Amino acid sequence: MFSIYIPTEFIFGSGALKQLSQLKLPGKKALIVTSKGKSIIKNGALGLLQEQLEKQEIGYTVFNEIEANPEKTTIMRGAEVARENSCDFVIGLGGGSPMDASKAIALMATNSGDLWDYCMRGTGKKLQPANKALPIVCITTTAGTGSEADASGMINNVQTNEKFGISGPSLFPTLSVIDPELMVSVPPLYSAYQGLDALFHLTEAYLSTKANFFNEMCAITGVEHIGKYLVRSIKNGNDLEAREHMAFANTMGGFVMSTGKLMSQHSLEHTLSAFHPDLPHGAGLVLICRAYFGLFIKKGVRKEKFIRLAKALGKQDTSQPEDFLTALDGLIKECGLDHIRMADWNIKEEELARIACETYKNFNDLFYNDPVLLTEEECVQIYQESFNR
Numbered sequence: 028m029f030s031i032y033i034p035t036e037f038i039f040g041s042g043a044l045k046q047l048s049q050l051k052l053p054g055k056k057a058l059i060v061t062s063k064g065k066s067i068i069k070n071g072a073l074g075l076l077q078e079q080l081e082k083q084e085i086g087y088t089v090f091n092e093i094e095a096n097p098e099k100t101t102i103m104r105g106a107e108v109a110r111e112n113s114c115d116f117v118i119g120l121g122g123g124s125p126m127d128a129s130k131a132i133a134l135m136a137t138n139s140g141d142l143w144d145y146c147m148r149g150t151g152k153k154l155q156p157a158n159k160a161l162p163i164v165c166i167t168t169t170a171g172t173g174s175e176a177d178a179s180g181m182i183n184n185v186q187t188n189e190k191f192g193i194s195g196p197s198l199f200p201t202l203s204v205i206d207p208e209l210m211v212s213v214p215p216l217y218s219a220y221q222g223l224d225a226l227f228h229l230t231e232a233y234l235s236t237k238a239n240f241f242n243e244m245c246a247i248t249g250v251e252h253i254g255k256y257l258v259r260s261i262k263n264g265n266d267l268e269a270r271e272h273m274a275f276a277n278t279m280g281g282f283v284m285s286t287g288k289l290m291s292q293h294s295l296e297h298t299l300s301a302f303h304p305d306l307p308h309g310a311g312l313v314l315i316c317r318a319y320f321g322l323f324i325k326k327g328v329r330k331e332k333f334i335r336l337a338k339a340l341g342k343q344d345t346s347q348p349e350d351f352l353t354a355l356d357g358l359i360k361e362c363g364l365d366h367i368r369m370a371d372w373n374i375k376e377e378e379l380a381r382i383a384c385e386t387y388k389n390f391n392d393l394f395y396n397d398p399v400l401l402t403e404e405e406c407v408q409i410y411q412e413s414f415n416r
Contacts (some may be wrong), residue, residue, distance in 0.1 A: 123172025127180030171221025176281025220309030
């Protein structure tokens with residue numbers, strides 16, 4: 028038995044943002060949430076969005092303070108800006124960080140207290156919000172997080188070294204725009220991080236105990252697109268065909284999160300980047316992926332699914348689960364990420380046991396989606412093997 032609930036209108040295709048003025052938007056004054064830096068201005072996405080809003084005579088305020096791992100204090104400041112400017116909906120423009128942040132800001136613009144009051148893990152107070160979030164529009168400029176298709180936003184509480192999702196039905200976007208033309212300027216390194224993040228969403232959902240017919244279909248289709256087009260999108264960012272296929276795979280990654288469940292690889296990475304906020308999420312997943320999936324292969328679970336994943340990544344001569352690791356290693360190398368190490372982000376070996384303990388204590392719900400339940404000692408083992416690779 029499974030259920031599907033994604034109350035979002037999706038507009039997909041090259042040039043989709045240029046059609047925004049023809050669509051019915053959910054308000055008259057938008058808070059545009061973007062990342063720090065100038066990239067969203069340089070690539071023209073912000074200007075194009077502003078032009079489309081002005082054609083509909085929709086007002087807007089720009090909030091461009093979002094970090095790579097959005098911080099709770101920034102969310103609270105964004106919510107205050109939304110209220111001060113009488114914004115009645117929120118637009119997340121950019122990658123996963125501003126889209127995730129836009130959801131949390133939309134929630135706190137209509138609710139009192141602190142964001143962590145509504146966090147259901149760790150030191151969160153686990154309260155239910157009294158009011159629905161402001162309507163949300165997501166416009167993704169990257170192919171990585173799938174945030175345009177789910178009802179959750181990952182937020183970092185730097186005071187407590189926690190990074191958890193804030194979620195709820197009202198955080199589904201009302202409208203999501205997926206325009207591959209907005210992705211051509213993403214640098215190769217970040218295209219690689221984002222594409223592999225999408226791959227692990229799909230892979231985890233496919234292997235999860237919560238997999239079902241629908242998200243298995245989405246997952247394996249998305250993996251096939253990544254296996255064929257990720258490297259092309261990295262080698263030539265202007266390859267619009269490759270960007271379109273990666274954008275589609277990314278949205279499939281959002282679908283599988285909304286219709287199934289991820290595994291503990293994401294718990295392990297989110298805690299790692301909670302302690303080290305400069306670590307890009309995709310990089311963190313790459314760092315731990317081989318030790319993580321290798322452990323399940325050693326345990327002899329999901330044999331046929333690992334073989335199917337290897338084939339989806341292009342290794343057609345596969346006959347054993349270990350071939351998935353070979354295909355994964357090859358893809359990571361082609362993406363130019365085989366050289367990255369935990370030490371590149373100042374991660375120390377002596378802190379890994381503490382990080383594993385925090386993961387197992389405060390982010391343990393995803394562990395119950397794993398084919399077999401990992402122990403805390405095995406989490407330490409995954410981190411240590413990844414550190415010493």
